[in-house]
Amino acid sequence: MRLAETTFATYDGLTVAVDRILRSAEVHASEQCLVAGAQPVRIAQFASGRRVARAAASTLGYVIEAIGSGPGGDPLFPDALVGSISHTRRHAVAAVGLSTHYRAIGVDVDDDRPLEPAATGAIASPAEIAVVMRVVSGTAPLLGASITFSLKEAIFKCQFPALQLRDLDFRDVLLSAPDGVTLRARARRPDSRLSELLVAMQLQVLKIGGARVCLALVPR
Structure with a gap:
């Protein structure tokens, strides 16, 4: 299934979303402190990763505006969700699942x-x-x-x-x-x-x- 440029793969209580790194991806206002002073390439990777994470969450019925970061840089999702984000120079990927189905998720691209x-x-x-x-x-x-x-x-x-x-x-x-x-x-x-x-x-x-x-x- 494709929505805009994002490709989704869905499983039982889990969605993986992949898209290209977009220079035009916007950083949510409350996330800007997480990339303050970063280079444009890093900001594009960060914003693209959050973008596909929000897209994955939406397929599970959740609308997320901001995704914070934990002490180890891990993305912080609402209690109902668990997930992980990764990126390369070309792609951003997020795997988001229902916390009723998964204790933990890790993704790498x-x-x-x-x-x-x-x-x-x-x-x-x-x-x-x-x-x-x-x-x-x-x-x-x-x-x-x-x-x-x-x-x-x-x-x-x-x-x-x-x-x-x-x-x-x-x-x-x-x-x-x-x-x-x-x-x-x-x-x-x-x-x-x-x-x-x-x-x-x-x-x-x-x-x-x-x-x-x-x-x-x-x-x-």
């Missing part, structure tokens, strides 16, 4: 830009990248690390409202597919607070509106 080979070792093991390439059909070898990075970013965003872990390293989360088709995450330290949340977390990789979207969801 990828424009299919390969990571520098030197960076991949700090993000994941070759085995993790191979799993992602196997599960996400049509993944080119150079994009496996990029999608793995994006998945872990979504996981970090998903955990933050509940656990507020700020010092997580990419190697603290391990990706696998025990059944060969479903991506799962586990904590490197099984006794950590993160471990219990990851057991309940669902991971998805979607292609929406020309962008690759990685979702991390903790259902009720």
Whole structure:
């Protein structure tokens, strides 16, 4: 479904909205303090992200004017909603769900830009990248690390409202597919607070509106 330039994907109690970064996107008056002094590119990314978040919320029956920021920069939604926002240089994406359906949501967007080979070792093991390439059909070898990075970013965003872990390293989360088709995450330290949340977390990789979207969801 398309409304203006925004592409929507809807699920049970959840909407993902994707659009291009718009230089003309306006910052709500009460959000301007969050980007005071920022460069025009950053302001456009911020405003575009809030714009698609409001559009996603509207499909769930909620009209939102301003979306604040929490202590970690996470977007603050009304109690009835839970959500996450991400952007690249080209796209803004928001995933917004009903809080009756989801405890936490994390989203990250990828424009299919390969990571520098030197960076991949700090993000994941070759085995993790191979799993992602196997599960996400049509993944080119150079994009496996990029999608793995994006998945872990979504996981970090998903955990933050509940656990507020700020010092997580990419190697603290391990990706696998025990059944060969479903991506799962586990904590490197099984006794950590993160471990219990990851057991309940669902991971998805979607292609929406020309962008690759990685979702991390903790259902009720």
